[in-house]
Amino acid sequence: MKNKILLVCSLLIVNGSVSLAQVIKKPLVGAITTEDLKTDLYQMAGDHFNGREAGTLDELKVSMWLAKKAEAAGMVPAGDDGTFFQFFDLYRHQVTSNTNFKIGQKSYDLWKEVLVAETTNVKVDAPLVYLGIATKEQIEATDIKGKAVVILASQEGIANDISLFDRRYPGLVRTKYYDLLVKYGAAALIIVADSDAEKSWSQVEPQMTRGIYGIEGLRDKIGATMPVFWLHGDQLEFLKNTKEMLSTQVFSETYKYPSVNVVGKIEGTDPKLKNEYVLFSGHQDHDGVRQKYGQDSIYNGADDNASTCVAMLAIARAFKKQPGKRSALFVFHGSEERGLLGSRWYSAHPTVAESAIVAVLNGDMIGRNDINQAALLGSSSPHENSSDLVNIAKKANEEGPKFDLDKLWDKPEHPEYFFFRSDHLPYARKGIPSVFFTSVLHSQYHTPMDESENIDYLKLHKMTEWIYRTGWMLSNDPIRPKTLPNVKFER
Ligand SMILES: [Zn+2]
Incomplete structure (x- = not known):
């Protein structure tokens, strides 16, 4: 028996963490259902939340909805003071x-x-x-x-x-x-x-x-x-x-009002590793009520980014049914659309030790475009900050959805500089291994037509499975992903 353990250990040392993933328990992919994703998405991106604009009552309302959903999914609070919430002040400056x-x-x-x-x-x-x-x-x-x-x-x-x-x-x-x-x-x-x-x-x-x-x-x-x-x-x-x-x-005036990150966790099973966290990231806010397109002025943000929020709820249910060794931490950021403010705040004031965050898996817009294609940003130089993490995410793709991975959107010369436009960025800048899963932009991006009925739920399921499988490996692999030395982003 001892020899077998030794053999596993030496295999691990020779081949790195990926080889060990083969001996970890299988992920419970069947716990993620298209029905759950669809039900949650129609609720979260419904007109009753008025487009969930940060710094409005609508964002606070949807944060209550999320906290209830998080609790029902089996999460325990991991925000401030034993709650699901981490409030922070939004400073608004407005011409009068x-x-x-x-x-x-x-x-x-x-x-x-x-x-x-x-x-x-x-x-x-x-x-x-x-x-x-x-x-x-x-x-x-x-x-x-x-x-x-x-x-x-x-x-x-x-x-x-x-x-x-x-x-x-x-x-x-x-x-x-x-x-x-x-x-x-x-x-x-x-x-x-x-x-x-x-x-x-x-x-x-x-x-x-x-x-x-x-x-x-x-x-x-x-x-x-x-x-x-x-x-x-x-x-x-x-x-x-x-x-x-x-x-x-x-004349401009400055005033403060609250925005909020919703934070919950599913505890890991390993007595030691449960004090480390795989951080699943998305944003709950969108653009509120603005100029009309046709008769519609509510910017529902179904793809952007209710899609990732409902994926995170589904992933939490899977972790609840079958917990990993490390804990799964879910941060539904506020105020992303106002300049990544919720993730800037959380990364500067994490509710768990920063050193305990093994990786950040951020999703933003994961329910549209070609069902066989997806992008992993932060996966190539100069944006890649952890090859270990990127390899795990690619392996998860091979074992699960088998997307044809895009090669253009992560390039520094891409005109959208998309790597710099979502919530993984503040974490990546702090040197925490981080990647960004996305099905990229589409013609209805940031318009009132980004609605629940325009989501491809099979695509959303595949993206959810991909993020979950990646998180599952990270949760169970004895070795944490390392950060690459000398990473320097071009912006
Ligand atoms: Zn977004």
């Missing part, structure tokens, strides 16, 4: 209605005639300088110090083959000029809408009026940064010819 904008005697109606694209507190009285579709060289050759620079928006130098281009275009135009103008001392940036930006106006207004969000230590204050304004295209001739001055004062 007493903000004013004038050129000469001409006053512009806030949000209708002028968009305020920078949340700031600043007063500017400055002459205008019109530079049109300015190049870097033109800006450098012009004395713009103390002036309000007027730019005509254009797609020049901007890649348009990205998701939600209409909604992102104004931000990309701003980015094209902002730092350069600040460097040369401009007092303000006024951008005149081209036809593309006119189409964007109703898309970006809800973002700009909502303002920006932070947590303690990250965007918790706003300063007197250079203001940015958008005016309609019909102002172009006037702005080219006027000798009048810009006179504006932008």
